[in-house]
Amino acid sequence: MKKFVVTFMSSASIIIDANTEEEAKENFDKIPDEDLLNELDGNGIEMTDIFEEDD
Secondary structure, three states, rough: OOOOEEEEEOOOOOOOOOOOHHHHHHHHHHOOHHHHHHHHHHHOOOOEEEEEEEO
């Protein structure tokens, strides 16, 4: 069986309360992956490319 790489993008966004960009990044990193996936699922994901993986 071959392996394929799928790249995608999403227009999802979230609002993070913070005093600085660095603090916002830190707060973003604290968000559970499941919550981020739910946000993506709710706003849709668009495939941008698919290609066969090189061995």
